[in-house]
Amino acid sequence: MEKENLPPVSFAVLDQVLDLARANSLWPVTFGLACCAIEMMSSAMARFDIDRFGAGVFRPSPRQADLMIVSGTVTKKMAPVLVTLYDQMPSPKWVIAMGNCAISGGPFVFEGQYNLIEGVDKLVPVDVYVPGCPPRPEGLLEGFLKLQEKITGKRRFPGPVERW
């Protein structure tokens, strides 16, 4: 939230507590688009287990969710549906663009294409981009930690070791 939008009274401590709570109980909406959705499912299953980070409760209804993982290609026919889903989610809400299609149209962009939204950020604000075609579940988990970092301002789990 930007400075000027804040109420005149400061709730700094309360905000921090709320952010901590929000970041550790994100509820993603069950919203699979294409190939990436399978990897999203994988990251919720036993081996990768996104629930370790507090996001294991996938909600079938957007009205119960605060995180949308856009996992796949967004077509012009799907765009209004996606925007409706986003609008139905209660604030505060976040969006992860998972995979190259959601980021920029990915491998399906060519001259004369007629059915693609080249990047979901043209429709809804995106908080974290996770590249890959499709990204590995570890990639999604890292994107997820990045989102938590963005919400609380502090990374809770150690980051990846930079080897190169």
Add this chain to the structure above:
Amino acid sequence: MVNKIKAELQAAFADLTIAEESYPQCGYHLSVDLKAKDIVNIASFFDERSFYLAVELGVDYKEYLELVYIFSIHSSLCKVKVTLKLDPSQPAAPTLSKIYDCAYWYEREIHEFYGVRFDGHPDLTYLFLHDGIDFYPLRKEKIPVSEKDKQELNSYSPAQRDDSLFINMGPQHPSTHGVLRVVLKMDGEYIEDAYPVLGYLHRMQEKMAENRTYYQFLPNTGRMDYLGAMSFNLGYVTAVERLAGIDVPARAHYVRVIATELNRICSHLLWIGAYLADLGGLSPFLYAFDDRENIQDVLEAVTGSRLTYCYFRFGGLYNDVDDAFIAGTKAVIARMRGRFALYEKLVGGNLIFINRTRGIGVIEKERARKYAVSGPVLRGAGIGVDLRKKEPYAAYPEMDFEVPTGKNGDALDMYHIRIKEMETSLNIIEQAIARLPDGPFIVEKAPKKLKPRKGDLYHVVETPRGELGIYIVSDESDKPYRMKWRVPSFSNLMIFPELAKGNLLSDAVAILGSLDLVIPEIDR
């Protein structure tokens, strides 16, 4: 069979020119060029002889539009290509939807992509494309959509047609496995009719194929059917190899079979998990994914990806398999053999599961033929056709395996068939590993630039969901002139409205799930 059909065709239609084609080169035995008025009679002729309409497609040759019909038969190997030339300025043809039910959807597709009007077609509403598109995408020149078609583009609103209760399922619905939308017309709790609406994931694959070289299009195949990516990859490379006349070393053939079968098990496992989740049981989902991860580890080590594989190259493979792959595959086989008992306890013998699926969505043989369904859905209906046996490719001719076939054609049968198919796949992999030959894994002089001969080809392979047909027209350049994908889920989905009629709303989910749909494959 081929000679018999040819003789009968000549006897029935006196002024018909029938050409015999080379099956290894073209993928069909006979080709017939027709006038528009004869197509209905020809279709009835094939219908009487229990042929099915494998695919109907359009090709834009600029001087004329061509409609291609491929008729095939389950009981033996005989394929007939029938072509029809249309005037490109005002294309029109008679509809076959009264004879073959599958033509109903194929013609809608051709109508929106080429602007062909089908006389007598009951409903030419757009199926794939979004509102506001103002040209026919697959025409070679940009031709504006006619006023008459524009009305059909924006006319889809079932609720205005009558005042029944309509329920919208999808495009965001957990049990449609992607972005499929089905509009259900209800009578209380019972379904009166169902109208699938497609195109929420139409990624222009066929248009893209015309803009890409044969090599550049390779990675697209894995994204069309992400669960059976290997099968699609294999189908594409074998089709182009057949068209361009590239030989493949024996080792590559065997590795292709191993990789494809491993992927088939992956696909069926995901189906079991997702289907049971549709029916309300989430535990099998976790078990199935656990098994999947083990298989994906093995495949990832050699292909480099977990899901959308692009492992095969024209003339061989991307890289060779090593001992670790063989050992990993053997470990997977040993593990999977022990898991079937668990699945039987968890799912197959579960009374709730049996009661939810027995007698639901029954497909009769005749209906299966009219809708041209394929794969486990067809075998569930009792027609034991497997293209790995009927038209073998890669190293399948040397494999010894059985084709599991159902009796009742209901959702329970489809479950048992897919379980048995996983066992069959394990047997095939074992045989292939035991006989894996040494030698090169890719042909020595793999062509850097492909320019196949002029002509066309219809090549089919068996994917986890059924018959994948690839129709390629080559004009001797390095890009395909036209590439049509006849995808199994598209035909399998067509039968859904018939199956859903008269059933409870909750059973619609059970029926839809039993068909094992992958949406990007339907929408392409």
